[in-house]
Structure formats: structure tokens, C-alpha cells
Amino acid sequence: MIKNIIKRKKPRVVYSSDYIYGLSSTGDYAAFDIMKYKKIHDELVANHLLKTQKILRPDMCSYDDLKLVHTDEYLEKIKNPQYVNEVLYLDTNDLIYNSILEYYRSVTGGTLLATAYALKWNVPVFNLGGGFHHAHPDKAEGFCLLNDVAIAIEKFRYLHRAKKFMIIDLDYHQGNGNLLYFKEDRDIFTFSMHAETWVEIERMQNKDILLPLNCDDEIYLSILEKELSDSCLNFQPDAIFYIAGSDPYEKDTLADMKLSREGLLKRNLYVYNKIIERKIPIIIVAGGGYGQDSWEIYYDFIAHCLKK
Numbered sequence: 001m002i003k004n005i006i007k008r009k010k011p012r013v014v015y016s017s018d019y020i021y022g023l024s025s026t027g028d029y030a031a032f033d034i035m036k037y038k039k040i041h042d043e044l045v046a047n048h049l050l051k052t053q054k055i056l057r058p059d060m061c062s063y064d065d066l067k068l069v070h071t072d073e074y075l076e077k078i079k080n081p082q083y084v085n086e087v088l089y090l091d092t093n094d095l096i097y098n099s100i101l102e103y104y105r106s107v108t109g110g111t112l113l114a115t116a117y118a119l120k121w122n123v124p125v126f127n128l129g130g131g132f133h134h135a136h137p138d139k140a141e142g143f144c145l146l147n148d149v150a151i152a153i154e155k156f157r158y159l160h161r162a163k164k165f166m167i168i169d170l171d172y173h174q175g176n177g178n179l180l181y182f183k184e185d186r187d188i189f190t191f192s193m194h195a196e197t198w199v200e201i202e203r204m205q206n207k208d209i210l211l212p213l214n215c216d217d218e219i220y221l222s223i224l225e226k227e228l229s230d231s232c233l234n235f236q237p238d239a240i241f242y243i244a245g246s247d248p249y250e251k252d253t254l255a256d257m258k259l260s261r262e263g264l265l266k267r268n269l270y271v272y273n274k275i276i277e278r279k280i281p282i283i284i285v286a287g288g289g290y291g292q293d294s295w296e297i298y299y300d301f302i303a304h305c306l307k308k
Contacts, residue, residue, distance in 0.1 A: 011124035011284075011305050014056040014114045015041050018099075018106035019129045032143075032290055037128040039295040040302065049306040056117060056125070058109035060102060061151065065112065068154040069147055069181070074138045078145060087140040104132070104145045111148040111285055112155055118281040119161050119239055124272070126302050130285030131243040133167075133175035134198075142173065149241050149285065150181050153188065162238035163187055168228070168271060171245025171287040172255040174198045179206065189235045193224065195248075195257060207232060214256070217263030220248070224267060233274060239281040244268055246289025246297035253291035261296060268301040 019037040033039070044050035066075055077083050084090065084100060107129035114125040133149065134142030149167060156162045169175040169192040176198035182188040182205075189205040197210050209227050212219065248257040249264060259267070275282045286298050 009123045010308070011126055011302070012054070012056055012114075012117055013041075013044070013050055013126050013128065013302065013306075014058055014110040014117075015128040016058055016106050016110060018060075018102050019110075020103075033292055033294060036289070036295045037286070040128055040299045043299055044303060044306070047303065049303055056113055058106060058113040060105040061108035061112060061146070061148075065151055065155055066105075066108075066146065068158065069137055069150045070135075071138045078140075084140075084145070088143055088145060101145075107132075108146050108148040108151055111152045111283065114283045114285075115152040115156055115239065116161075118283050119156060122279065122281050124276060124282045124284065124305065126284045126305075128286060128298075131169075131171065131245065131287035132177075133169060133171065133243055133287070134173070134177045136177050137181065141177065144177065147177050147181065149243070150178055152241070152283070153182075156239075157187075164235070164237045165189075166232070166235055166237040166240045167191065167243065168240060169194070169243040169245070169287070170224075170248070170267065170271070171243050172196070172247035172252070172257065173245075173288065174208065175243065179208075189232065189237065191228065191232055193220075193227065195255065205235070211257070214258055215248070216258040217260055217266070220257070220259055221263065221266060221270070224270060228271065228274065233278060233280075237280060239283060240275050242271055242275070242282060242284045243287040244271075244284055244298065244301060245287030246294045247287070249289065249294065249297055251291060251293045252289060255288075255290070261300065264297050265300045265304065269304065272301075272305065 110127040111130045114127045118125045130148045132144035135144035135147035164187045166189040174194040191207045193209040247255040248259045250258050
């Protein structure tokens with residue numbers, strides 16, 4: 001049975017006004033609400049759940065940190081506005097190109113700040129963006145230009161702040177970028193439940209679950225409880241990244257799952273509880289989610305945790 005959240009330290013929230021830049025797009029990606037993260041921020045503040053002076057404000061990720069994961073050749077490519085436009089399906093021009101790149105660097109900086117704070121204080125930290133789990137070292141994919149989670153892992157291993165990490169990815173899509181990047185790495189456990197498999201890799205430190213069509217609350221939660229078992233969490237990571245994708249939502253404009261708003265809150269709280277009851281630092285990033293109602297899912301999760 002899914003239980004309500006247990007009382008622990010209140011989480012912190014990472015956000016920057018740069019999170020609303022660089023997302024004007026065409027085609028399928030026009031479904032992305034460019035004000036999504038600002039809506040969450042504003043609602044949390046309006047409901048007196050978040051004080052502006054308590055928000056953690058990130059710097060943009062440096063190029064030195066980007067090089068921990070991405071190749072020099074690729075980082076040169078993303079300096080070309082035409083290349084960025086093509087791979088991200090953007091309707092933009094050179095005049096606002098910098099804001100596009102700043103968006104990805106700022107959100108990645110947010111994941112770095114969230115990781116630093118979670119590791120230092122063992123307090124859950126929400127980044128209001130992030131979870132670009134399709135990005136590869138040498139190419140963009142799935143509207144992901146930079147891989148913020150992989151960069152954060154490599155940054156804090158480089159600093160000897162942590163060694164072992166787990167990624168719990170409940171986005172509608174498989175986190176193929178992370179799976180491929182860490183495929184030979186025994187210190188990283190990747191867990192994903194998704195409706196679309198983008199790559200198949202067999203490795204000891206991985207669990208991929210392909211969900212059935214028309215998956216609803218009952219089916220989804222029963223699979224989650226079964227698959228996110230103690231055997232996974234007993235990997236004993238130094239920290240866990242949770243990619244809390246909102247796109248399994250029944251109102252999502254690009255996906256086709258049948259999870260309700262209430263069901264997704266239960267999903268998020270189940271994962272959250274599993275981690276904090278083990279006193280493992282947790283960094284939560286937003287992941288995917290499309291349409292004008294998508295923001296409500298991540299907002300519900302953060303608001304519930306801040307109330308406790």
C-alpha cells in the first residue's frame with residue numbers, strides 16, 4: 001500500500017529566472033509550456049510554501065564542468081546556432097541564441113547546486129528543471145542538449161564528494177543517454193520504468209521495465225512497488241537522482257499513459273519515502289512533461305513535501 005510521506009527535514013528548492021528562456025519551438029515540441037517552471041515557483045510562493053529568500057539560485061554550468069561528460073567536438077557544435085536549432089527543433093534566430101544555451105547551462109548549474117547541497121546537508125533538494133536524460137557525450141537527442149545528471153555525477157566524483165550513485169528515472173521515455181554513458185560503470189545503478197525503450201543493454205547495475213499500453217494508476221503503482229525493491233536500494237549509493245517525469249499524466253499532450261494527478265503524487269511520494277527513510281541524499285529533477293497542465297504534477301509533489 002502506498003503510504004503518505006513520512007516527516008523528515010524540509011527540502012530545498014533550486015530555481016533561476018533563466019529557466020524560462022530558450023524554449024520557443026515548433027512541431028511536437030511546441031507542446032512544452034515555456035512557463036512551466038515559473039508557474040511552479042509562483043504557485044509555491046503564492047501559497048506561502050516557499051520564501052523567495054530561501055530559494056537556492058544556481059550559476060550557469062561552466063564549460064570545464066560540461067567537458068566532464070561532453071566531448072570538445074560536441075561543445076564546439078553547440079556554439080553554432082543553426083546546429084542547435086536543428087537538433088532541438090527550435091523556432092529562433094541568432095539574436096536569442098545565447099538565451100537558449102543559457103537555459104541549458106543554468107538548469108545544469110541548478111542540478112550541480114542541488115547535488116552539492118544534498119550531499120553536504122543530506123536534505124532533499126528539488127531542481128525546478130533538469131533531467132535531460134537523452135543527451136549523449138557527442139550529440140543532442142530528445143530535446144536534451146546537455147546531460148545534467150551525468151555531469152553532476154562526474155563533478156562530485158571528481159571532487160571525491162561521493163562515489164556511488166543511483167538514477168531512478170520515471171519519465172515516460174527511457175533514460176537512454178544515462179544508460180549508455182554509464183553502461184560500463186559499476187558504481188552507477190540505473191533504474192527506469194518507461195513506455196518506450198530506446199536502447200537495450202544488459203548490465204548488473206541496471207533495471208529497465210517496459211510498461212504495458214494504457215497503463216493506469218493501479219497497474220503502474222503495483223509494478224513500481226514490485227520493481228523498486230530493496231534489492232535495488234541496497235546498492236547503497238551515496239546519493240540518488242530521481243527524474244520525476246510528469247509525462248505519464250493522462251492529460252499529457254505527447255504521451256499516452258493513463259495516470260491521474262492523484263496517482264502521480266502517490267508515485268512520487270512512494271519513491272521519496274523509500275529514499276529518505278534510508279537517509280540517502282536525494283536530488284529530484286523535473287524530467288519530461290508536456291501541455292498546459294503538466295506543471296501541476298511537479299508542483300503537487302514539491303508542495304506536499306514542503307508542507308510536512
